[in-house]
Amino acid sequence: MDEIINKVAQSSLEVFDLEDYFPDEHVVQLDISQWLFEGFLLKEKDFREQLKNFDWTIYKDKYVGIYCSTEAVLPAWAFSLVAVYLNPVALKVINGNLEAITIVWYEDILSKVDYSTYKDKPVILKGCSKKQVPQEVYTLAIQKLMPHAKSIMFGEACSAVPLYKRK
Structure with missing residues (x-):
């Protein structure tokens, strides 16, 4: 049998998950x-x-x-x-x-995030949330990520929708 390789784990893909900043x-x-x-x-x-x-x-x-x-x-x-x-x-x-x-809350928190981790990398803005992240927050997040990321996709690695690619 061939070994199953997780290509997503081996890629330079970074995941930006808004649930990590959820206020509770x-x-x-x-x-x-x-x-x-x-x-x-x-x-x-x-x-x-x-x-x-x-x-x-x-x-x-x-x-x-x-x-x-x-x-x-x-x-x-x-x-x-x-x-x-x-x-x-x-x-x-x-x-x-x-x-x-x-x-x-998210406006304040996202303004303090260090986005250097995402510098020149493909980023997935995680879209499947277990918590109620307001839709407006995704719009805020993409604006914060765009100056840093090489490309941004929305969703999950297995089914991401392309949103942005630096020219």
Whole structure:
């Protein structure tokens, strides 16, 4: 019998896997409807009092997306007031849901990655994720990889789709 040779393992192909940077517990969302009367009505005095008495330390060193899960019509300042309380403890605060704050997390993380490993090499931007990596993050990643990689494919080594090849 002929020996089976793993040509992918022997190639200079590098895999860039966004799951390696997945935030896990570092990224959370905060639903402000918990401080609204019946989840819909903002009573300013009660809202301010609840914010004042809330334990904000649970958001220490986290990326927090502030959103409202109900269809409440809120004044613009409501989200800003929540941010005032979060700012001293959280790493980053935005007005948005979990997906939006996850994208912000990836923007920050991908800006700190050392891409020299991918210099002049063919790269596969791994596309089959077990975790919910937002689609926008793939667009961010390819922009970070292009100045370094010789070529970029999307997917898995066995079925990669070519995206970019340096001329």
